[in-house]
Amino acid sequence: MMARASNIKNRLNKGDGAWAYGFIAIALVVYALFTAYPVISALLISFQEYRPLGSSFNGIDNYASIFKSELFGKALWNTLVYTVLTVPVALILSFGVAIMIMPLKKWAQTTFKAIYYLPAVASGVALSVVWLWIYDPMPGGILNQLIGLLGIENQNWLGSSSTSMFSLVLMSWLSSHGTSIIIYVAALLGIDESYYEAAEIDGATFWQKMWHIVIPCLKPTTLFLLVTGVIGSFQVFQNAYLMTGGGPDHSTTMVGLLIFDTAFKYFEFGKAAAQSLILALIIGIIAFIQFKFLGKDVEY
């Protein structure tokens, strides 16, 4: 045992081990400062009535008030609806686009990938301004002019409960699939050509190849995108904040926006910390379920 410890010490002193630990330590310090510390701090704050000039512990009052709050329930429901409507469609769209650009020449693939990735590079605020313009409620608004061609009366897209959630969902459907497309394309390129050749020899159709080769081979990728998509969707904040402010009548208040409002409108940081930890727990449970039931036969 002593000899082994001495051996490790020698390797640390003489070899690259010391350097490796040094560099790992930097990452560890950054992680500790900017991830672990805020999470632990949030946990502590969630049991406090937080004040900049002196907080006081209030037990589980913050958690109790959240479970009694109708608004938190509504925000959770809105977040769930948004997730169910956006994540699967985003996966299908990304997969479809990836399949369509796969047969193209490399330069064409690159061009399309760049085009689809562009919204991810653009500022969310700038995109929101464009969408606000599209959703202009007056008859002269772009979307209203389009539906006007079909003889439909102009709609108050963001100002009516019946259309506000759909407007945010539509915005999600039509933007920001670039990352998923690139990941799908990379995964498609990783499928061995021999599978397709064997299928062609057996006379398989396009859809048969898709069902029996592509979809099973892309299952790890799909699971990854599904889990990260659901996590991202549950944390959605920007769209609701910039487009509707959560309204009308809280019809687009998501949990992320509610946490922000609790913290920065009402200065109830303890309650906001508790809300964010409950959200993290919910996301963790959903991710666990996804891995449990969808990740059984997935190998990485």
Add this chain to the structure above:
Amino acid sequence: MKRKTKFAATVLALMLSVSALSACGSSNNNNAGPSNSPSPSASTGTEGEAAKDTITALLPPVSPKYQENFKQMEADFNKLYPNLTLKIEPASWEDMTQKLDTQVNAGSPPDLAFIGSDGISKYAQMGMLLDIKGLVTPEMAADFDEAPLEYMKNGDGLYGMPAYMEVHAIGGNKQMLEQANIDWKKVQQQGWTYEEFREAIKAGVVTENGKTRYGFVFATAGVASKDYLSILVKNAGMPSPFTKDHKYSYTSKNYLEVLKAIRQMIDDGSMPKELSSVDAGKRWNMFLTGQTMITGKGLAVFENSANQNNKKIEANDGSAVADSIAVDYLVLPVPSFAGQEAVSHAVVDGYVAFRGKKEPTEEHKANIVKAAYFLASGQVAATTNADLFAAHITDSAREIAKTMESTRNPDNIAAVEKMLEHAAPARPDIPVELGAKAIKVENEVVIPKLQALLAGEISPEDMYAAVKKAAIDAFGADGVVQE
């Protein structure tokens, strides 16, 4: 070579770690450091041997040209107090609150921030405001008009100095008002009831070539969301969310009458059915492009904006608002409801003093007051309020303003003065806890329900019931007006 690279990498890594750690330990700029240690001369106006000090101020674009003058303001302040430095951090109106809130919650706010007096209770509740009552000299206090200075108080404390006192009015297009046979001069001087107003805006509706010009458009989306209702209810016997005996007043029957009126004006076709999505920018655009006869909310400075645009139209300047028409902007009072007296919604904004986690030194506090007074009076106030078309509220600014040329419409000046006579008084007696609860009810229930009411999704009665329930939950059945 390899050793050198490793050495350089290590040094870089250490620097990164140290800088990351040091960022966590940054000190609060409200606390006087070695350069601003206490000095016996702090509370006096003379700066003979006073220690050096820096006062920080977070300031939005108070008037169109305000932020252009920051360098000059800093230089003038330093000239007046050679040992003091005024460090101004500019902010847009959009991110002002968020920037300030972040700094306040981190325990390191600026020494001064330009905010509305209605924000005082919010920060006072957190204990982050600096009470300057004992630091303001009698000469400083005497320079201000009494009414606006009252707005800077909460309980026994004085937390800042007012920059201006304005009224939230509505604004009309003179030509369109005359076309609709509305005696605007009489309205300016005598006001109008809701019933008269309703008929007037009906008369202002014109439909031509399938396009509708509305009688009245008020911004209700975005940052303007809480203005509409809070301005209207002041004229319905509820000048404050709390009665004099501190009962929440928005459970009064008159509140329901205002909600019914809001719906009526849309149902009449006098206001657009898409009103819930009309923000401040949109409705101003609608006003300048002739899509509405009257707009709200209106501030005196809008006359200036309209005049500027008129000049651009006349000069064929391409930067004029697209499709805009020449507009003579008229200040109009908000109508009164349910037979109640009209009470103008007074807006008092100013320079509010903050403190950090540690108690600032007495000298630093005195310096903050000097900076607040410098910004709220004299040349700075005269220039800013002239740019804003706002009335002066200090004698020192009035004196300087005498030499300034004004292009304001005299009818509008008279109308604003009339409304200021009926301005809602300050309510420093409202406890901060009640104020904070009222803000929460407003944000969580009133604004969302108002959006639904404007969109035609709920009835005025539904909204009234929801507000009443939330108020009783927050203040108790005995804490609200029961009628």
